[in-house]
Amino acid sequence: MPTPSTPAEKKITLAALGEFGLISSVTAGRTQPASTLLGPGDDAAVVAAPDGRVVACTDVLVEGVHFRFDWSSPEQVGRKAAAANLADVAAMGAVPTALLVGLACPADTDVPVLQAITDGLWAEAAAAGAGVVGGDVAASSQLVLSVTALGSLEGRPPVTRGGARPGDVVAVAGRLGWAAAGWAVLARGFRSPVAVVGAHRVPEPPYAAGPQAARAGATSMIDVSDGLLADLGHVAGASGVVIDVRSSVFSVAGRLADVGQALGVDPVHWILTGGEDHALVATFPSGAPEGWTVIGSVSAGEPAVLVDGRPYEGGPAGWEHFSP
Structure with missing residues (x-):
């Protein structure tokens, strides 16, 4: 995939700046939340863990697989990489506190591109109340981001x-289907509607809804x-239940x-099977809290996910990296 570049007279590559020069340029002057006790600049960061436990998760984003620079700006790539991980923390009912970032890229990568990616990482972390506390840089034949x-x-x-238990309701917070519709638009060479394309470029996870669900007794x-x-399907399998979506x-x-009509796709298919919106879906023993929408129910039986009481026949249920 093409990599954005600056005009030749202004081009500064990673090889010219160096690993530590890059680290200095992307960490200087940044503001950290109170949970960051020691930020970038030492062998490791120190992050507060008041109750003695830390929720941790990692995602890897590979250029050409998870993002394309002809579809998204470097800052949007950074925001998306952060959001994918911060949403996982929220899905555990936790409050995000920190990001660690691993970056691998070719030595001739333009430094402004890397600075813009880190701008996006910092911006999305701040939106969730977290800081970027450290990471690593390595040489690679393609750009890869690993975010913890x-x-x-x-x-x-x-x-x-x-x-999840029989008798629970299933509810969702956040938008569904928008990122998948945006991908479909971009894949056909279009760049609008902007709101739909933007949903693919930068998801909007409802970070606060995770802790809210935990406080409301989400199962x-x-x-x-x-x-x-x-x-x-992961919830049904782990819980040993049947989930029926209405x-x-x-x-x-x-x-x-409008996009569905233009592309000949039922938009409900995007809602049911589209990924990368990073909405949260949870089960509750009674009604869902404010801001959540009840979309189904949980019952006893062999683990399965149904739509209107039957297996979904509209195609694959979602994305699978290693499917044929």
Whole structure:
């Protein structure tokens, strides 16, 4: 994939600046949250963990697989990389506190590109109340970002995938189907509608909804990274239950309806199977808290995810990296 570059007279590459020069340029003057006790600049960072536990997760984003520079700006790539991890922390019912970033790229990568990626990482971390506390840089034939997110449970037990019980309701917070519709638009060579394309470039996870769900007694939770049905399949399998989603409860936004009509796709398919919106879906023993929408129910039986009482027949349930 093409990599954005600056005009030749202004071009500064990583080889010219060096690893430590890059680190200095992307960390100088940054503001950290109170949870960062020691930030970048030493052998390791120190992050507060008041209740003695740390939630931790990692995602790897590879150029040409997870992002393309002809589709997204470097800053958008950074925001997306951060959001994918911060949403996982929120899905455990935790509050994000810190990011660690591993960057591998060719030596001739333009420094302004890397600075813009880190600007995006810092901006998204700040939006979730977290800091970027450290990382590493290495040489590679292509650009790869590895982001580790940390979070605090604030004294609560983690909300896992394995706690859903028969009789629970299933509810979602955040938008669904927008990122998949944006990908479909970009894949066909278009760049609008801007709102739909923007959803693919920069997801908007409802970070605060994770801790809110935990406080409301959520029995299980997961973020929608691969597709609603696919990710609910992880919950059904871990919990040993049947989850039935009601398609009639989904309200299709006008923009999604327009894109679906233009591309010949039922937008409900994007809502049910599209990933990368990083909405949160959870189960609750009674009604869902404010801001959550009930979309289904949990019952006893062999683990399965159904749509309107039947297996979904509209295609794959979501994204699978190693499927043929």
